[in-house]
Amino acid sequence: MNLRTRIALVTLITSAWVACASTGVPAPETPAAASPAAQPAASTAGGRAAFLNACSGCHGEDATGGLGPPLVPARRDAETLNEIVRNGLGLMPPLDPGLITDDQIVQVVAFLNSLSQ
Numbered sequence: 001m002n003l004r005t006r007i008a009l010v011t012l013i014t015s016a017w018v019a020c021a022s023t024g025v026p027a028p029e030t031p032a033a034a035s036p037a038a039q040p041a042a043s044t045a046g047g048r049a050a051f052l053n054a055c056s057g058c059h060g061e062d063a064t065g066g067l068g069p070p071l072v073p074a075r076r077d078a079e080t081l082n083e084i085v086r087n088g089l090g091l092m093p094p095l096d097p098g099l100i101t102d103d104q105i106v107q108v109v110a111f112l113n114s115l116s117q
């Protein structure tokens with residue numbers, strides 16, 4: 001096999017591999033992500049559970065406030081909420097990932113949004 005053939009072969013194999021990786025058979029996680037109907041409900045329920053566990057003591061079970069201010073209507077995006085929860089704010093203490101994970105904070109945003117509709 002001469003060099004030119006070899007380069008052509010390598011190019012072919014590489015591009016076939018890239019094509020497979022990007023557009024080929026869906027990865028195993030794709031089918032789960034492809035059921036959009038199931039996801040908001042799941043994250044809302046998860047968000048509610050996380051909220052009741054980590055936030056409701058100060059913000060009330062329905063997020064209408066208590067020691068802390070009302071969180072509805074929701075006005076914080078996931079990134080800002082994560083910053084507030086991790087760093088604390090005024091009288092609100094920073095919360096540890098052992099109490100609420102980053103994923104759960106995202107779910108809490110979904111939960112707060114669902115309360116605000």
Ligand code: HEC
Nearest residue numbers: 054055058067068069076084085089090091092093100108
């Ligand atoms: C120990 C009580 C306490 C807990 C637990 C707590 N908070 Fe707070 N939170 C407060 C207080 C008090 C404030 C008001 C801080 C200030 O403005 O001085 C506050 C403020 C906030 C704010 C800013 C309000 C706004 O939008 O202007 C957000 C957002 C918030 N909390 C979200 C959460 C979330 C989400 C959780 C649970 C993961 C949580 N908090 C848990 C006491 C708490």
